[in-house]
Amino acid sequence: MSTAGASASETSYQPVFTGETMAALETLFERYPTKQACMLPALWMVQEARGWISERAMAEVAEVIGVTPAYVKGVVTFYTMYHTHPVGRNVIQVCTTTPCSLCGAEAVLRTILQETGCEELGRTSTDGRFTVQEVECLGACGFATPILVNDDFIESVTPERVAGLLEGYK
Amino acid sequence: MGYPYPPDEKETVVLSQYFGDEGARSYQGWVKRGGYQALEAALAMEPGAVTDVVKASGLRGRGGAGFPTGLKWSFMPKDSGKDHYLVCNADESEPGTFKDREIMRWTPHGLIEGCAIAAYAIGAECCYVYIRGEFTEPLAIMAKAVAEAYANGVLGEKLLGTGPRLEMIIHRGAGAYICGEETGLMNSLEGRRGNPRIKPPFPAQAGVFGLPTTVNNVETLAAVPHIINRGADWYQGICLGNEKSTGTKLYSVCGHVQKPGNYELAMGTPLEELIFDMAGGMPPGRTLKAVIPGGSSVPIMDAEDVKGCLLDYEGVVERGSMLGSGGVIVMDDSTDMVYQIYRLTRFYAHESCAQCTQCREGTAWTVKILERILGGHGKESDLDLLLDLADNMTGTTICVLSDSCAAPVVSGIAKFRSEFDAYLSGARPPALAAH
Numbered sequence: 001m002s003t004a005g006a007s008a009s010e011t012s013y014q015p016v017f018t019g020e021t022m023a024a025l026e027t028l029f030e031r032y033p034t035k036q037a038c039m040l041p042a043l044w045m046v047q048e049a050r051g052w053i054s055e056r057a058m059a060e061v062a063e064v065i066g067v068t069p070a071y072v073k074g075v076v077t078f079y080t081m082y083h084t085h086p087v088g089r090n091v092i093q094v095c096t097t098t099p100c101s102l103c104g105a106e107a108v109l110r111t112i113l114q115e116t117g118c119e120e121l122g123r124t125s126t127d128g129r130f131t132v133q134e135v136e137c138l139g140a141c142g143f144a145t146p147i148l149v150n151d152d153f154i155e156s157v158t159p160e161r162v163a164g165l166l167e168g169y170k
Numbered sequence: 171m172g173y174p175y176p177p178d179e180k181e182t183v184v185l186s187q188y189f190g191d192e193g194a195r196s197y198q199g200w201v202k203r204g205g206y207q208a209l210e211a212a213l214a215m216e217p218g219a220v221t222d223v224v225k226a227s228g229l230r231g232r233g234g235a236g237f238p239t240g241l242k243w244s245f246m247p248k249d250s251g252k253d254h255y256l257v258c259n260a261d262e263s264e265p266g267t268f269k270d271r272e273i274m275r276w277t278p279h280g281l282i283e284g285c286a287i288a289a290y291a292i293g294a295e296c297c298y299v300y301i302r303g304e305f306t307e308p309l310a311i312m313a314k315a316v317a318e319a320y321a322n323g324v325l326g327e328k329l330l331g332t333g334p335r336l337e338m339i340i341h342r343g344a345g346a347y348i349c350g351e352e353t354g355l356m357n358s359l360e361g362r363r364g365n366p367r368i369k370p371p372f373p374a375q376a377g378v379f380g381l382p383t384t385v386n387n388v389e390t391l392a393a394v395p396h397i398i399n400r401g402a403d404w405y406q407g408i409c410l411g412n413e414k415s416t417g418t419k420l421y422s423v424c425g426h427v428q429k430p431g432n433y434e435l436a437m438g439t440p441l442e443e444l445i446f447d448m449a450g451g452m453p454p455g456r457t458l459k460a461v462i463p464g465g466s467s468v469p470i471m472d473a474e475d476v477k478g479c480l481l482d483y484e485g486v487v488e489r490g491s492m493l494g495s496g497g498v499i500v501m502d503d504s505t506d507m508v509y510q511i512y513r514l515t516r517f518y519a520h521e522s523c524a525q526c527t528q529c530r531e532g533t534a535w536t537v538k539i540l541e542r543i544l545g546g547h548g549k550e551s552d553l554d555l556l557l558d559l560a561d562n563m564t565g566t567t568i569c570v571l572s573d574s575c576a577a578p579v580v581s582g583i584a585k586f587r588s589e590f591d592a593y594l595s596g597a598r599p600p601a602l603a604a605h
């Protein structure tokens with residue numbers, strides 16, 4: 001997933017919901033009894049297009065859904081997968097919950113932080129290539145340690161595999 | 171068969187028969203394997219009769235609570251004149267559990283068929299399948315299968331061309347464990363924060379969009395076509411232990427075992443057979459220390475509790491824990507129990523929706539106290555403080571996330587107190603940097 005436009009300034013905001021994207025949302029509206037039920041799908045559309053969800057984008061979602069911007073912000077901040085700040089071109093989520101921790105997930109996370117140059121959780125590497133997040137159970141505990149790089153779900157990651165895996169993400 | 175290993179002779183393979191078989195994924199492949207015959211058979215019955223078959227089979231909810239499925243369906247109002255909804259709970263986020271993911275990856279049409287039969291039984295013309303946002307592959311596979319089911323006339327205006335209307339919509343979550351709790355899920359589906367709701371009203375009266383709703387787990391729904399095809403008696407007959415627990419159950423085994431993965435067992439199979447025979451036991455030279463048998467939310471068992479424990483709803487309760495979602499987390503003698511209990515409480519603190527004080531404050535303070543103990547600054551009184559907190563966190567909140575955080579703390583202190591004491595006395599060096 002690209003994060004094009006992540007640096008677009010708030011003043012020159014280009015709406016997401018125009019043309020095809022708006023048409024896609026209109027189609028979705030027909031599949032739910034309320035417009036508000038399309039909140040999560042609409043937020044996904046924004047993140048797909050922009051890489052993250054800015055305050056301005058939340059206001060746009062509020063307008064198309066028919067709720068207040070504050071309400072949208074309340075929803076966005078409830079869910080860990082929505083980014084409220086610009087992120088690197090590649091976002092890596094690493095599970096370290098108990099089952100994965102038992103199998104050495106912390107070492108995988110440390111290696112990923114080093115190899116990406118992010119050093120710290122949530123920080124984007126200076127080359128803008130990676131952001132690393134520690135997340136809770138990814139639902140693949142038997143294949144420790146799973147990581148999610150953008151939309152790629154990768155199982156059985158070990159510290160040794162990290163460098164090779166990251167090469168594919170520019 | 172289980173996944174990713176070939177079936178063990180001790181498994182009873184029903185739902186997992188086509189795990190690992192790519193050919194079963196497509197509509198054509200599913201039909202070739204006998205798919206959608208159960209739906210056809212169900213549509214030839216009265217909806218109430220379908221519910222009766224499921225009732226008679228003894229099927230109980232596989233999402234964690236074990237509530238009888240047919241009974242749940244029978245709570246849906248008759249002739250209410252309102253729209254009814256079926257929600258398939260595919261949020262699978264309980265640490266240790268990864269079975270619904272395999273069902274969706276390998277047999278998406280099996281799940282669609284189960285949903286269609288359930289929707290018919292409860293009079294729903296719309297089914298939402300709520301899949302956790304991180305499950306990118308199952309999301310794609312399910313979306314494709316639903317599109318195929320529409321294209322082949324299974325779903326849409328008339329189920330299989332003859333039945334009532336059924337729309338099926340895949341809804342993507344966005345990262346929140348609590349959205350697996352059925353009322354949190356309904357709020358999330360409505361475009362809100364995923365805060366659980368106070369019950370009553372129960373979903374069958376006022377569920378999603380305020381309308382009668384049934385929420386079922388993926389594994390529960392995937393079992394339904396098999397029950398329709400082979401009959402309630404057959405399903406009820408799959409029972410090695412207590413007759414209140416019937417059929418097969420998928421167990422996800424993880425942690426310190428040599429062959430982690432999914433295994434499908436008849437109710438009543440000994441837990442030791444699952445851990446030591448099927449999942450290959452501990453790594454060489456290691457011995458069993460603890461097991462959390464039902465996903466992270468149930469009490470911890472020690473090696474003694476595991477001996478002779480039968481895997482069914484009653485058998486695990488007899489040993490002081492619960493069957494839950496069937497996520498079996500195995501820990502060998504190398505495990506630092508205090509650290510792992512701390513890591514679990516961090517999960518709950520992170521995932522608390524924060525609307526109930528006991529949960530928001532309780533989970534956060536539990537983490538802080540455990541951090542202090544692991545950092546070498548624990549006080550004598552900390553264990554009592556943890557137990558007191560746990561007491562306040564149990565049975566006092568809208569949902570049971572708070573109770574789930576307390577469970578490993580209480581059982582952990584009861585069974586592994588000496589490990590806590592070792593940190594408190596300084597006999598064991600700190601595992602965490604001081605805060």
Ligand SMILES: Cc1cc2nc3c(=O)[nH]c(=O)nc-3n(C[C@H](O)[C@H](O)[C@H](O)COP(=O)(O)O)c2cc1C
Nearest residue numbers: 231232233259261262263350351352385386387390
């Ligand atoms: C905190 C919490 C998280 C839950 N997570 C899930 C889940 O991820 N998947 C699931 O099917 N049920 C989950 N449940 C159970 C659901 O609330 C509900 O009981 C279940 O989906 C009903 O389906 P069943 O009767 O088929 O089991 C959770 C419950 C709680 C309290």
Ligand code: FES
Nearest residue numbers: 095100138140141
């Ligand atoms: S604990 Fe890591 S995937 Fe479940």
